[in-house]
Amino acid sequence: MARSEAAPRSPIMNVMWALAFAALFVVLAMEASDRLFEILVAVVLLAGASQIVVPATSGNSLSLGFAVAAAVPLVLHAPGGDVDLVAAATVFVGGGLVAWVVAVLRGQDAVVSLASAMRRAFGAGVYAVIIRYVTPLAEDLIGFDSDAARLIGFAAGSAIWFTLEVFLWAFVTFGRRRISRRYLWLLAVKDWMVALSLLATGALFGFVYGDIDLWAAIVVVGVPYAFAHLAFHRYQDSRTTYWQTIRALSRIPEVAGLSPDGHGDRTSEMAVRVGQRLGLSPDEVEDIRFAAMMHDIGRVTLNEPNVIKMGFTEEDIARWGSEIIGESAYLERIAHLVRQQHHPYRRPGEYKDLELPMASKVIKAASAYDHATTELGFSQLEALEVLHRGAAYDYDPDVVEALREIVDAGM
Amino acid sequence: MSTQRSVRIRLAIAYVAAGVVVLTLLAVTQPFPNFVLWFAFALPFIYLEWRAVEINDQLMASSTIMVALTGGTIFAIEGSSAALGMAAIAAVGPLVPRDFRERRWFQPAVNFGQLVISAGFAGFALDLLIPTGIDPSAAGNIARVVGAASVAAVAYAILNYGQVRSIVKAAFGRRDIRPWSGMAMILPAYFVMGVLGGFLGIVYATVGFSVLPLILVVFVAGHYTFASYGELREAHEATLRGFIKALEAKDLYTRGHTERVAYFAQLVGEDLGFRGSRLERVRVAALIHDVGKLAVPRDLIRKRGRLTEEEYENLQTHAHVVEEILAEVEFLRPMVEIASGHHSQFDGSGYGGSGHQHGKRPSMEARILAVADAFDAMTSTRSYRMALSQEFAFEELRRNAGTQFDPAIVESLVRALTRTGERYGSPGLVDEDQARGMAEGRTSGQV
Numbered sequence: 001m002a003r004s005e006a007a008p009r010s011p012i013m014n015v016m017w018a019l020a021f022a023a024l025f026v027v028l029a030m031e032a033s034d035r036l037f038e039i040l041v042a043v044v045l046l047a048g049a050s051q052i053v054v055p056a057t058s059g060n061s062l063s064l065g066f067a068v069a070a071a072v073p074l075v076l077h078a079p080g081g082d083v084d085l086v087a088a089a090t091v092f093v094g095g096g097l098v099a100w101v102v103a104v105l106r107g108q109d110a111v112v113s114l115a116s117a118m119r120r121a122f123g124a125g126v127y128a129v130i131i132r133y134v135t136p137l138a139e140d141l142i143g144f145d146s147d148a149a150r151l152i153g154f155a156a157g158s159a160i161w162f163t164l165e166v167f168l169w170a171f172v173t174f175g176r177r178r179i180s181r182r183y184l185w186l187l188a189v190k191d192w193m194v195a196l197s198l199l200a201t202g203a204l205f206g207f208v209y210g211d212i213d214l215w216a217a218i219v220v221v222g223v224p225y226a227f228a229h230l231a232f233h234r235y236q237d238s239r240t241t242y243w244q245t246i247r248a249l250s251r252i253p254e255v256a257g258l259s260p261d262g263h264g265d266r267t268s269e270m271a272v273r274v275g276q277r278l279g280l281s282p283d284e285v286e287d288i289r290f291a292a293m294m295h296d297i298g299r300v301t302l303n304e305p306n307v308i309k310m311g312f313t314e315e316d317i318a319r320w321g322s323e324i325i326g327e328s329a330y331l332e333r334i335a336h337l338v339r340q341q342h343h344p345y346r347r348p349g350e351y352k353d354l355e356l357p358m359a360s361k362v363i364k365a366a367s368a369y370d371h372a373t374t375e376l377g378f379s380q381l382e383a384l385e386v387l388h389r390g391a392a393y394d395y396d397p398d399v400v401e402a403l404r405e406i407v408d409a410g411m
Numbered sequence: 412m413s414t415q416r417s418v419r420i421r422l423a424i425a426y427v428a429a430g431v432v433v434l435t436l437l438a439v440t441q442p443f444p445n446f447v448l449w450f451a452f453a454l455p456f457i458y459l460e461w462r463a464v465e466i467n468d469q470l471m472a473s474s475t476i477m478v479a480l481t482g483g484t485i486f487a488i489e490g491s492s493a494a495l496g497m498a499a500i501a502a503v504g505p506l507v508p509r510d511f512r513e514r515r516w517f518q519p520a521v522n523f524g525q526l527v528i529s530a531g532f533a534g535f536a537l538d539l540l541i542p543t544g545i546d547p548s549a550a551g552n553i554a555r556v557v558g559a560a561s562v563a564a565v566a567y568a569i570l571n572y573g574q575v576r577s578i579v580k581a582a583f584g585r586r587d588i589r590p591w592s593g594m595a596m597i598l599p600a601y602f603v604m605g606v607l608g609g610f611l612g613i614v615y616a617t618v619g620f621s622v623l624p625l626i627l628v629v630f631v632a633g634h635y636t637f638a639s640y641g642e643l644r645e646a647h648e649a650t651l652r653g654f655i656k657a658l659e660a661k662d663l664y665t666r667g668h669t670e671r672v673a674y675f676a677q678l679v680g681e682d683l684g685f686r687g688s689r690l691e692r693v694r695v696a697a698l699i700h701d702v703g704k705l706a707v708p709r710d711l712i713r714k715r716g717r718l719t720e721e722e723y724e725n726l727q728t729h730a731h732v733v734e735e736i737l738a739e740v741e742f743l744r745p746m747v748e749i750a751s752g753h754h755s756q757f758d759g760s761g762y763g764g765s766g767h768q769h770g771k772r773p774s775m776e777a778r779i780l781a782v783a784d785a786f787d788a789m790t791s792t793r794s795y796r797m798a799l800s801q802e803f804a805f806e807e808l809r810r811n812a813g814t815q816f817d818p819a820i821v822e823s824l825v826r827a828l829t830r831t832g833e834r835y836g837s838p839g840l841v842d843e844d845q846a847r848g849m850a851e852g853r854t855s856g857q858v
Contacts, residue, residue, distance in 0.1 A: 155624075193635075200629075216610060223607045230636060
C-alpha cells in the first residue's frame with residue numbers, strides 16, 4: 001500500500017504558501033505588538049515542542065506542541081481577564097510556520113506537513129475562541145466562580161478541538177489511503193488518552209501560571225508530562241514486542257520448510273487491507289494483522305515424526321497454532337481467530353455460522369489468495385477466480401468482493 | 412505449611428492491631444480534615460489501589476503515594492491533620508475486590524496495617540514541617556512545602572517498601588527474593604511521585620477546587636507509568652511463553668529439559684552473585700537455548716544413529732537461522748547471544764553460535780548455560796540411554812573442567828546442588844555403556 005500517494009509538488013506553490021503564512025503572522029504580530037516578547041517566547045516554545053512526538057496508536061503524530069498550544073490562551077489574556085485572541089492566533093500561526101519550516105528542513109513532505117501545520121493552527125484557534133466566549137458565559141449566565149468557569153471553558157474548547165482534529169485528520173488521510181472512513185475515525189479517537197494528557201498538562205500550566213513561581217509551575221507540568229511520555233513509549237514498546245514476536249514465530253515454520261516462505265507476511269498484509277476496506281474497527285484490524293501473521297504457526301508441529309505418521313487435518317493445524325499463542329491474555333483473542341480461520345463460511349446444506357468472526361473469514365480468503373498466486377503460480381485474475389468459485393461456501397462473498405476491489409485498484 | 416500459616420495469622424493480627432491503634436490515637440488527638448476534600452482524595456486512592464499493576468511476581472505497584480501526599484499537603488496547609496487524613500485514606504485503600512474475590516484475607520489485613528503506618532508517619536512529617544495557614548504561593552514558601560513533601564515521600568516510600576519486603580520474607584519464606592529486586596528499582600519513581608504530590612498540593616491550595624480535575628489527570632498519568640511497565644513485562648513474558656510452547660509442541664522431551672536447565676543456571680547465577688536483570692537474563696537464555704531445534708528439517712530428526720559431518724553442519728545452520736529470527740525480537744537479543752554461545756567451549760575451541768569466535772572465551776552467561784545444559788543432559792533419560800547418576804555427572808564435568816567447562820562454574824553448581832540437597836539422575840548408575848544398554852533393553856537393571 002502506498003502510504004502517501006505522490007501529491008502534486010510545486011516549489012512555487014510551497015513558496016507562495018510560506019509567504020502567505022508569513023504575511024499573516026506579520027499582520028497578526030503588528031496587531032498584538034504590545035506583548036511581542038511573550039508571543040516570541042511562545043512561538044519558539046510551540047515550534048520546539050512540536051518536534052517532540054508522543055507515540056499515538058493511530059499514526060497521527062501528536063506532539064508536545066498540543067500541550068503548549070493548550071496553555072497559550074490561558075496564559076495570554078487581556079488585563080480584564082479575557083483571552084487575547086489576536087496574540088493567541090499570532091502564536092499559533094507563527095509556531096505552525098516555524099514547525100513547518102523545521103519539518104521541511106528535516107526532509108518531510110512539504111505539502112503534507114503544511115497541511116498538518118495549518119490543521120493544527122486552525123484547531124488551536126477554534127480552541128482559543130471557544131475558551132474566550134464560553135468562559136464569560138459560564139461565569140455570567142450560570143454563575144460559576146471565575147476559576148470554575150475557566151475550567152469549563154477549557155473542557156469545552158479541548159473537546160471541540162480534539163473532535164476537529166480527529167475529523168480533519170481522517171479526512172486528509174482518507175484522501176491519501178483508500179481505507180474506510182469509519183476505520184480512520186475510530187483509529188483517531190483511540191488517541192484520546194494521549195490527547196487528554198497533553199491538553200490537561202498544558203491547561204494545568206495555564207492555571208498556575210502567574211499564581212506560583214515559574215520554576216514550580218514548570219515542575220508541576222514537566223514531571224507528569226515525563227511520566228505520560230514514558231508510559232506511552234512503553235505501550236509502544238510492548239506493541240512492538242508483540243509484533244516482533246509474532247513475526248519471529250511465524251517465520252519458524254517457514255525456515256523449517258513447513259510453510260511457504262513469506263506466506264505469513266503477505267497474508268497479513270492483504271488481510272489488513274481487506275479489513276480496512278470492510279470498515280472494521282482498528283482493534284479488529286490489529287487482531288487480523290496478528291492472527292493472519294500467525295495462522296500457520298501450528299505447522300511447527302509437523303516437524304514431529306509421530307504427528308506425520310498419525311496424519312493431521314487443517315483443523316488440527318489451526319488448533320495447535322491457537323494452543324501455541326493462547327498463552328497470554330493479550331493474545332487470547334488472536335488465538336481464537338487462528339483457531340477459527342480454517343472454518344468455511346458456510347457448509348453446503350447448512351446455514352452460515354453467525355458466530356464465525358469476520359477476522360477469521362478475512363484471513364481465510366487472504367491466505368487462499370496468497371496460496372493461489374504464489375504456490376500454485378496463478379495470475380491475479382485466476383486467483384480471484386478461485387475465490388469467486390468458493391464464494392458463499394468457503395469464503396464470505398463480502399470479503400471476496402473487498403479483496404477483488406483491492407486487487408483491481410492495484411494497491 | 413502449618414507453621415507458615417500460623418506465621419501469617421500472627422502477622423495479620425499484629426498489622427491490623429497496629430493499624431487500628433495508630434488510627435484510633437490519631438482520631439482522638441487530631442482534627443479530621445474537611446470531609447468533602449478528604450473524600451475527593453480517598454476516591455482516587457481507592458481507585459488506583461484497585462487498579463494496582465503487577466510489575467513483578469506478585470508485587471503490586473500503584474501510584475497512590477502521589478494521591479496520599481497531595482491530600483496530606485493540602486490538609487497540612489489548611490491546618491487540619493495530615494497524619495489523620497492520610498492514615499484514614501490509606502485505611503480504606505486495601506479493600507480491594509480482587510482479594511475478596513480470590514478469598515485472600517492475608518493481603519488486605521497486612522496492607523491495611525502497613526499502609527496506615529506508612530501514611531500516618533508521612534502525614535506526621537508534613538504536619539511537623541508545614542506551618543498551618545502558610546501562604547504556599549509566597550516566595551520561598553514553595554521550597555519549604557516541597558522540602559516537607561520530600562521528607563514525607565522518603566518516609567512513605569521507605570516504610571512501605573521495608574514493611575512489604577519483610578512481610579514477604581517472613582510469610583512466604585522465599586528462598587530467593589529475586590522478583591523483589593525490581594522493587595528497589597521503583598523506589599525512585601515512588602519518591603518522584605511523592606514530591607510531585609507536594610507540588611500538586613501547592614497548586615490546589617493556590618488555585619482552588621476547580622483545578623482538581625486536572626490534578627486527577629495527573630494521577631492517572633502516574634498510574635499509566637506503572638500500568639505501561641506491567642504491560643511491557645506481560646508482553647515479554649507472553650513472548651517467552653509463546654516460544655517455549657512452540658518448542659514443546661514440537662518436542663515434549665524438551666519441556667522438562669529447558670525448565671531444569673533454567674533452574675540450574677539460576678542456581679549457579681545466584682551462587683556467583685548475579686542479581687536482578689543479569690540473573691533474569693541467564694534464566695531466560697536457558698529457557699530459549701534449544702529453540703533452534705524448531706527449524707531442524709524433518710529428515711534429520713527422523714534419522715537414527717550418528718549424523719554425518721555434513722548433516723551436523725546442516726543442523727547447526729538451521730539452528731542459526733532460528734537464532735537470527737529470534738534476535739529480531741529486540742528484548743530477546745542479549746539472551747539469544749548467550750544461548751547461541753553455549754555450545755562453544757571454555758578454552759575457545761568447539762563449534763559455537765554467531766556469538767562465538769575461535770580462541771575466545773564465551774561470555775560468563777554462556778559458560779553457565781553450557782554447564783547447566785551438560786549436567787541435565789547427563790542426569791536425564793534420553794531415548795538412547797538411561798539417566799546417569801549425579802556423582803557421575805559431577806565427575807564428568809570436573810574431568811572436562813578447564814577445557815570444555817569453566818572450573819569455577821562447575822564447582823559452583825556442585826556447591827549449589829549440595830547445599831539444596833536435591834538429587835538428579837538415577838542413583839548409582841555410573842557406567843555409561845550400561846546406561847545405554849538399559850535403554851536399548853540389553854541389560855535389565857533396577858534403578
